[in-house]
Amino acid sequence: MTIKELANKIQNREVNIIELTTTYLEKIVRKQSKYNSYITVSDKYAIERAKQLEQQLDSMEKSNLASLSPLYGIPFSAKDLYLTSGIRTTGGTRMLNEYIPTYSASLIDRLEREGAILLGKTNCDPFGFGSSTENSDYGTSGNAYNPNYVSGGSSGGSAASVALDTSVFSLGTDTGGSIRQPASFNNVVGLKPTYGRSSRYGVIAYASSLDTMGPITKRVEDAAIVLNSMAGYDPLDATSSKQEVVDYTYNLGEDIKGIKIGIPRQYMDGEIDSDVRNAYEKSIKIFENLGAKIVEVSLDMSDYAVSAYYIISTSEASSNLARYDGIRYGYSDRSGRKLDDIYVESRTKGFNDEIKRRVLLGTYCLSSGYYDEYYKKALKLRTLVIEDYKKALEKVDIILAPVFPTPPFRIGEFESDPIQMWLADAFTVSLNVFGGPGLSLPTDFSRDGVPIGVQIIGDYFSEATLLKAGYAFEHESKLYLKTPQDE
């Protein structure tokens, strides 16, 4: 059922919000030990909210029901980077194992004001550091189609919770692909909006010039509905855009005949797994069937994007993570003799290897003697990446690309080689460096039976175009009809 269909049933009083919420909470319990999608389940809170919302419906005039938000009574999950007042928020790290925020992220407030019901916080790589959710201090999350395979990352729990239908939709974050990749690994839709489209306030920071908040949903229309609530200026986020918010559902269902879709030469010629290549070629055919014009484009900077991304993001992360010092919140070790010992002991014990690795690299890139060679150079590369995308997007409306060079892999496969894992982010990170929007769409399944998606990319604030094209694509591929085996 789509959000719109569910919303109609809620407003017609065919579906009781309390029963709906209870059903979802029961599903979470049934699937938690097998898939580990959630870190915290806020069951009492969700039931309380459901009761309030159902009561409110009872007291409303029937004629006013239609003015309710389509998210009213809809259960959702949020990646554990989103602060949720009174509900434990761990960031996926043991450093924040006991942290209970006293305020919520702006986006959480917004969704709750519209009547959406938070079921719980989903598992993720700590601070967003990872592409498989294997770096989480709360165990890894299994792929919805085979729990021996990774759920992707860093929003792995979010994507799996939607695919397993243990939430109707989920809030994720995408700094280097962390919405698009896990969505494509779980046969669901992932939208990374333009940087600045949705508020970063109250979301645990990874890289402040790259972090982008977006929805993971089963259907493209659902993503458009959630984006309608997420998009918009927030004075509490200094890089929040004042760009006008449109109704992202408005153009859905329109013909996309004649739309120009760019295929980057570098991606077509590159080394990718044959299942991924088949999925990519399948997606091109689907768009051709829809009347799109396929055009070759060139993304000359694609080879340098990973370097730029990891230098910029780890540098910003090393600065953002300086706040974890054992003083105001988080893990604290007070056994030392000096103030400095509190910092060192708390951080050393609170941060795992992946966190230390990125903090050290970021520290290096910003340190005296290396700043120009790495950080400043990466900022220049960013300028070139932006120009590169702008140049390609002059020729086409949308760029079509793979999301990851391989299908979802087995848990533990990259364990001994974290840097190889970083290099595999090549298809996703360049979009973050550019800052534009990207929508990942279910496309195919691998030989091993795990999902493979593709992504469509557009110019700044072209989310409506991407959603329109994605909607048409989804109705051709019909992959939303496929769900994980055990229900």
Add this chain to the structure above:
Amino acid sequence: MAATTYRVYTMTKVTNKTIIHLAKLAKLKLTRDEINIFSKQLSEFLSHTKKMNEISIEDVKPTSNVTGLVNRTREDRVKDSISQSMAIANAPVSTKGGYFKVEKYHDNQRTSK
């Protein structure tokens, strides 16, 4: 798009000595093994970035953020914020009088309480 192979450039070596220095800057304590491993991993990644030298980048202006926004200020007006008790609610050790408690930073010695 090479995921598993890449041309090997002159290896950038991030030495153990550098790692120790970085750890000090980042307020981290590392074991001998960790120093060796991080040295190897950072070297591996930074060797990959040597690719950046392939292109001429001298005259390019750096982009700090993609929005083009500069110096976004707000009115200097007091607004509602969270209360003091909420602000210290997650303090790892008990607070006193609404303050965070820390070790006394004095002559590198912990004073008696």
